[in-house]
Amino acid sequence: MLAAGGVIATSAQSAPDAKQQAQLRRLFPAATAFSPKGGDPPHYKAFLSDPKSGLQTLLGLAFWTTELDPLERGYDGPIKILVGMDSKGILTGVIVTEHHEPYGDFSIDRAEFAAQFKGKNIRDPFKVGSDIDAVSRATISVTSSSRAIRNSARRVARQLLTPEAAK
Numbered sequence: 001m002l003a004a005g006g007v008i009a010t011s012a013q014s015a016p017d018a019k020q021q022a023q024l025r026r027l028f029p030a031a032t033a034f035s036p037k038g039g040d041p042p043h044y045k046a047f048l049s050d051p052k053s054g055l056q057t058l059l060g061l062a063f064w065t066t067e068l069d070p071l072e073r074g075y076d077g078p079i080k081i082l083v084g085m086d087s088k089g090i091l092t093g094v095i096v097t098e099h100h101e102p103y104g105d106f107s108i109d110r111a112e113f114a115a116q117f118k119g120k121n122i123r124d125p126f127k128v129g130s131d132i133d134a135v136s137r138a139t140i141s142v143t144s145s146s147r148a149i150r151n152s153a154r155r156v157a158r159q160l161l162t163p164e165a166a167k
Contacts, residue, residue, distance in 0.1 A: 023082055032047060032049040041160075042064070064082055065079070065083060072145075072151065080098035081145060085153050092118065094117045094118075126149065
């Protein structure tokens with residue numbers, strides 16, 4: 001009986017809390033449900049439920065860049081970014097939730113930084129100054145964040161999506 005209680009407590013801990021739910025909804029506004037975080041690499045699943053049949057269709061996956069190896073670091077440590085990706089390897093958005101960068105107020109904190117990733121294919125180069133906008137005096141933060149988003153999305157795609165999406 002205690003073992004069963006331990007399993008219930010463990011899975012309840014990985015269920016998204018209200019703040020996490022709101023962040024996941026920003027990445028997947030059409031989603032009707034989200035799975036608890038789990039798997040390897042750790043991720044959430046976003047689902048769309050059919051109101052008539054009750055069947056759920058996978059819309060995509062969300063994951064934290066800081067929970068994947070190798071861990072990318074910014075100028076002053078890891079930058080925690082929640083990434084959403086559909087089942088075809090297209091990013092649905094990114095949310096920078098935590099960092100300790102000296103240039104944050106005008107670099108990766110700005111809505112424009114996150115907006116440029118929405119609709120980006122994981123096969124894109126993610127090269128600062130080319131397909132990613134550079135920010136003067138914040139090169140390390142922008143480059144590290146872009147690399148973390150690219151590398152984590154590609155890793156999740158290779159391990160969790162269909163072979164066509166992961167190519």
